[in-house]
Amino acid sequence: KIPVIIDCDPGLDDIIGLLMACSSNRLDVRAVTVVAGNQTVEKVGENALRFLELIGMDIPVSLGFSKPLVRELVIGSDIHGENGICNIELPKTNKTISSLHAIDLMKKIVEESEKKITLIPTGPLTNIAMFILRYPELKDKIEKISLMGGGINGGNRTKAAEFNIYVDPEAADIVFKSGIPITMCGLDVTKRAYLLREDIYRIKDIENNISRFMMGIIGKLPKFKDKNGNIYCPLHDPVAVYAVSNPDMIHTKALHVDIELKGEFTRGATVANMGSRFNKKTNADVAFGINREDFVENIIKSIVNS
Numbered sequence: 001k002i003p004v005i006i007d008c009d010p011g012l013d014d015i016i017g018l019l020m021a022c023s024s025n026r027l028d029v030r031a032v033t034v035v036a037g038n039q040t041v042e043k044v045g046e047n048a049l050r051f052l053e054l055i056g057m058d059i060p061v062s063l064g065f066s067k068p069l070v071r072e073l074v075i076g077s078d079i080h081g082e083n084g085i086c087n088i089e090l091p092k093t094n095k096t097i098s099s100l101h102a103i104d105l106m107k108k109i110v111e112e113s114e115k116k117i118t119l120i121p122t123g124p125l126t127n128i129a130m131f132i133l134r135y136p137e138l139k140d141k142i143e144k145i146s147l148m149g150g151g152i153n154g155g156n157r158t159k160a161a162e163f164n165i166y167v168d169p170e171a172a173d174i175v176f177k178s179g180i181p182i183t184m185c186g187l188d189v190t191k192r193a194y195l196l197r198e199d200i201y202r203i204k205d206i207e208n209n210i211s212r213f214m215m216g217i218i219g220k221l222p223k224f225k226d227k228n229g230n231i232y233c234p235l236h237d238p239v240a241v242y243a244v245s246n247p248d249m250i251h252t253k254a255l256h257v258d259i260e261l262k263g264e265f266t267r268g269a270t271v272a273n274m275g276s277r278f279n280k281k282t283n284a285d286v287a288f289g290i291n292r293e294d295f296v297e298n299i300i301k302s303i304v305n306s
């Protein structure tokens with residue numbers, strides 16, 4: 001199994017990513033760390049703790065940074081609501097948050113592991129950047145970073161920037177310059193990782209505890225209509241998990257990605273050029289394609305088996 005740490009801000013779609021990771025027989029989730037993003041770090045920490053209890057996973061959860069490296073925190077309450085999951089109630093738990101800070105829990109796990117660890121960030125990159133700055137000697141023990149963030153062809157928080165990178169562009173800049181292998185699962189691929197109405201009905205028909213809970217989550221996720229009037233619901237964060245468990249089902253292109261830190265309209269844009277004219281050394285495998293049917297089957301399997 002591939003040992004991973006999920007660094008997230010649950011978050012409607014983060015929850016689906018967590019379920020996918022925890023129920024995968026290819027992944028060994030060693031810890032969940034959280035970061036301020038969709039909501040405050042305390043709220044997303046509580047969501048992670050309670051959700052892991054709901055699915056019967058006994059793994060440490062620790063809190064990371066409560067704000068970006070240099071900017072004011074922008075939270076995603078417009079989409080994820082006041083508690084981070086649109087006020088859906090998760091059952092309370094007696095479990096408690098780890099006494100270690102997120103980056104110290106990461107350090108402990110990385111040091112204790114016989115194999116290199118894969119990091120899967122699905123929120124702003126503040127914790128990951130601080131881990132790299134604080135423990136640079138551990139970079140070599142990271143297999144890779146499979147992150148949800150960015151978009152080569154435009155954003156969702158602004159015209160230019162995707163939410164996770166927009167919130168903490170300085171952190172993203174550190175991560176993309178770190179030299180650690182990166183798989184960037186941005187909007188280019190996540191817009192192709194959607195549920196159709198019939199997929200949602202299949203989830204409903206599973207009729208177990210988790211499917212009922214997931215129907216609540218999916219019900220709150222933004223939906224769009226294609227040109228034929230069909231409803232579809234893109235899932236962002238689970239793609240970063242799927243890219244680790246099923247790398248053959250993702251199509252990537254090695255690119256040089258820069259993070260815009262100074263732009264007036266372009267803060268947090270992930271800037272890359274597909275042409276060969278600008279051949280700077282590549283720093284990320286940017287995902288563009290996904291086997292959507294297989295991705296959806298994976299999600300359904302994770303709900304059935306939970």
Ligand code: BDR
Nearest residue numbers: 011014076122163164236
């Ligand atoms: C990303 O932003 C957040 O709102 C989601 O959880 C996801 O990580 C999508 O842009």
Ligand code: CA
Nearest residue numbers: 011014122123
């Ligand atoms: Ca997220």
